[in-house]
Amino acid sequence: MSRMHVDQGTCLLCGVCLDSCPYDALAIKDEQLLFTEECRLCQACITACPQGAISLVQEIGAPQREEPAAGGGGVLVFVEQRHSRLQPVSFEMIGKGLELAQALRQPLACVLIGRQMRDQADELLWYGVDRVYCYDHPALKDYRVEPYTAAVCAVAAMMRPEIILVGATAVGRSLAPRVATRLRTGLTADCTSLHIDEQGQLVQTRPAFGGNVMASILTPHHRPQMATVRYKVMAAAQRQDRRRGEVINCKLADADLVSAVNVLETVRRTQTGSITEAEVIVAMGRGVASKQGLALVRQLARHLDGAVACSRPLVEQGLFTHMQQVGLSGRTVRPKLYIACGISGAVQHVAGMSGAETIVAINSDVNAPIFDVAHIAVVGDAYQVLPELLQLFDAKTTPADSLSEVDM
Ligand SMILES: Cc1cc2nc3c(=O)[nH]c(=O)nc-3n(C[C@H](O)[C@H](O)[C@H](O)COP(=O)(O)OP(=O)(O)OC[C@H]3O[C@@H](n4cnc5c(N)ncnc54)[C@H](O)[C@@H]3O)c2cc1C
Structure with a gap:
């Protein structure tokens, strides 16, 4: 265990360390400099002491772990x-x-x-x-x-x-x-x-x-x-x-x-399209990274009242922001329904979506790892599967997205 040590012979009781301590953990009593229980071992006093009278000592052989106080812990x-x-x-x-x-x-x-x-x-x-x-x-x-x-x-x-x-x-x-x-x-x-x-x-x-x-x-x-x-x-x-x-x-x-930071104004970020709160997510991977793919994915998300998300390569290509990336270095999501379109299922992606209640994966490669976590596996070309899926929805609800509105 570490503790602070004062070389009382060297200490001049000048009081510089008392002023330097952010926790008021030092006191002079009976002409001796003492540390109180408030000390957090921050070592500010060591730096401040002009005499070099204070040091941090490690008690060799003693366990470093501090036992919780009796009746405390939790x-x-x-x-x-x-x-x-x-x-x-x-x-x-x-x-x-x-x-x-x-x-x-x-x-x-x-x-x-x-x-x-x-x-x-x-x-x-x-x-x-x-x-x-x-x-x-x-x-x-x-x-x-x-x-x-x-x-x-x-x-x-x-x-x-x-x-x-x-x-x-x-x-x-x-x-x-x-x-x-x-x-x-x-x-x-x-x-x-x-x-x-x-x-x-x-x-x-x-x-x-x-x-x-x-x-x-x-x-x-x-x-x-x-x-x-x-x-x-x-x-x-x-x-x-x-x-x-x-x-x-x-x-x-x-x-x-006291803080060095002054908060002048806080501006609420709009929650629209937030993937972490969405109950339905249609996620797009490199397999459908095209104007047509994006239009199909957006249309499906709109039908399902869901959010559009993506795998990392699409963020790297500048097609989406990092806020829409699912995975290890993106967001973790737990929607009721996660539809992965043209996503291979790399571990880094799966780390962010495996908690979804139902996972539907559409992939043309029957051996794609995404099928290991999918509850429903659709093996096929997403450019054929998605339009067929969209046809199942009421044609009246939303007119098909115009491909020209997608800027890629
Ligand atoms: C430190 C680190 C952190 C990372 N973090 C993340 C992260 O947070 N999120 C993330 O997603 N990735 C992350 N990655 C990247 C990750 O390893 C993968 O490279 C990435 O997830 C692959 O994205 P993808 O599945 O879209 O592309 P690909 O791996 O290229 O897969 C494309 C898939 O589409 C299928 N496909 C192709 N054409 C069609 C079609 N017409 N119809 C249907 N399917 C088709 C293919 O069979 C393939 O399975 C990270 C990597 C590292 C090293």
């Missing part, structure tokens, strides 16, 4: 809000958090940060959460990494969780590494599966080497074990008929509310 979920609305990814984290907490026989807590969050904090208690740590302050309205990191770390210091889960969203991907660094622990990003092994450790599974292998990662020597998890990968927690648990209102010190 699983902590960072609940994301945007414009004061709880984000669906957080309910997926809570669903998984409940399962992990039950396996560990420990409580499940959430940390919720924002402005006027009281109702949302109460709402979380309907999902089986034992405690909600709620930071409610005008300065926390919008996500800013410094105060949010301070809040999550403060909760971690209070409850000493075994596990912290964060959604692998833009916010989560910014927040989690900072928290992990501050807590001096590891972080597994973009997990697709989490479970507790026989030793009570969190097994964090994620695709590695371009999705060719699934890596199972452990954090044996440090706590908490931290993971970010992709949206639409875990099953969301269900609202229960009984409310339980408690909300704990927390406050950050004024110094912790």
Whole structure:
């Protein structure tokens, strides 16, 4: 285990380190410089000390893992809000958090940060959460990494969780590494599966080497074990008929509310055509990457009231934006119906859509790997299959797309 060490003989008690410490973790008592429990080992004092009297020491032979405090531990979920609305990814984290907490026989807590969050904090208690740590302050309205990191770390210091889960969203991907660094622990990003092994450790599974292998990662020597998890990968927690648990209102010190980022304005992005929320997706691959293919795919999506998505090569060709790419380096989707047209089924693509309820694949190659995950396999030329499929829909609903409107 690491700890801070003061060479009391060298220390002049000048107080420079006291001013440098962001956690007020240093005190002078009985003419000695001491570290309090607030110390996070950030080492700012080492840099500041003009005498070189402070050092970080590693106790050789001692286990690096910090045991959770008696009665503490548990699983902590960072609940994301945007414009004061709880984000669906957080309910997926809570669903998984409940399962992990039950396996560990420990409580499940959430940390919720924002402005006027009281109702949302109460709402979380309907999902089986034992405690909600709620930071409610005008300065926390919008996500800013410094105060949010301070809040999550403060909760971690209070409850000493075994596990912290964060959604692998833009916010989560910014927040989690900072928290992990501050807590001096590891972080597994973009997990697709989490479970507790026989030793009570969190097994964090994620695709590695371009999705060719699934890596199972452990954090044996440090706590908490931290993971970010992709949206639409875990099953969301269900609202229960009984409310339980408690909300704990927390406050950050004024110094912790300060950020280098000033949010001047937030502009809502239109959700139209968002593939992560769509219940039906018609996805287009290189096999149908043509004007005609795009028109057919769009027309089918329109008939089914669905969204159009694509495989990566089509983004690389500039035909679609990254927001429409499904797969390992794109979005993970879980629609009710996923129709893959002219997509081979590379592991990197399948990683993003295998959770779909029903997968229909249209491919001219009977050996295409997409058929390994498809529930309905249509072997054939998509340029023949799609028009035939479209004919099955009521011809009156939408006139056929004009090919000339497609700019490729
Ligand atoms: C690190 C890394 C990350 C990646 N991330 C992603 C990702 O997020 N998403 C992603 O999609 N890819 C990703 N890829 C790329 C991935 O490996 C594949 O190259 C890609 O998915 C292939 O796209 P495709 O299936 O459209 O094209 P192809 O592999 O070229 O397949 C085209 C398919 O169309 C079929 N076909 C051809 N003509 C017709 C026709 N007329 N009718 C019906 N079928 C036809 C062919 O039989 C073939 O199976 C990633 C790769 C790497 C290395």
